[in-house]
Amino acid sequence: GRRATFLVRVVASGPATPKVTLWQPAPLADSSLGVSLFLCLYFGLAGGMVLFNFLLWISVKDRGYLLYVGCVVCTSTAFAAQSGLASQYAWGEWPWWNSHAMYFGFAGALPFSTLLTRDFLKTRERLPLADKSLLAIAWMGGAVAVAVSVIPGNIATLIQVPLALAS
Numbered sequence: 488g489r490r491a492t493f494l495v496r497v498v499a500s501g502p503a504t505p506k507v508t509l510w511q512p513a514p515l516a517d518s519s520l521g522v523s524l525f526l527c528l529y530f531g532l533a534g535g536m537v538l539f540n541f542l543l544w545i546s547v548k549d550r551g552y553l554l555y556v557g558c559v560v561c562t563s564t565a566f567a568a569q570s571g572l573a574s575q576y577a578w579g580e581w582p583w584w585n586s587h588a589m590y591f592g593f594a595g596a597l598p599f600s601t602l603l604t605r606d607f608l609k610t611r612e613r614l615p616l617a618d619k620s621l622l623a624i625a626w627m628g629g630a631v632a633v634a635v636s637v638i639p640g641n642i643a644t645l646i647q648v649p650l651a652l653a654s
Contacts, residue, residue, distance in 0.1 A: 526570055533563040551606045557599035565592025590635040590643040597628030597647075601654055624654045 494510045510518070537559050544552035567573035568588035578584055602625050605611065610618035627650055635643040 523572070526566075526572055530563060530567060530572070533559055537563075551603060554599050554603040554606060558596050558603060561592045561595035561599060563592070565589050565596065568592060587636055590647070591632055593651075594628060594632035594635050594643070594647055597651060597654060598625040598632065601625040601628060621654075624650065628654070 492512065494512065494515050496508050496510065496515075537556050540552045540556050540559070543549070544556065564573070565588070567577065568585070573588065574581075574585045578588075601621050605618060605621045605625070608614075610621060631643075631646055631650055634646065638646075
């Protein structure tokens with residue numbers, strides 16, 4: 488007649504029967520503390536890089552810094568969504584964004600990183616044909632970033648992987 492809370496962690500390694508471990512809330516928090524601290528350190532460093540490069544862009548007005556900021560923001564969004572920390576600490580109970588943020592972050596990083604590559608290597612002047620290919624990949628990456636906002640994750644992955652390999 489007593490209410491109990493059980494947190495279940497399922498680790499499946501292939502077609503075998505998954506092992507189930509029952510946790511009480513305190514031991515579960517203790518066991519995941521190290522991973523959470525490492526991920527918080529990563530996101531803190533990423534935030535510092537975003538702030539530093541944004542301030543550099545303000546003072547220097549070099550487009551490469553702003554492209555780098557976009558790449559880090561998108562990648563960090565994807566990692567935060569993939570790890571579950573973002574839904575726990577950042578955007579909480581927003582189911583639509585929870586199911587799309589990882590795909591949107593990875594897809595959004597592709598055009599930024601491709602445009603950063605174009606800018607850094609100066610392909611517009613040095614390799615015009617390669618520059619057109621990189622520009623086409625960046626546009627397709629932007630379209631995929633928009634598309635993953637409305638399509639299911641498994642279809643988004645099928646679209647993203649070939650485009651990432653092409654880049």
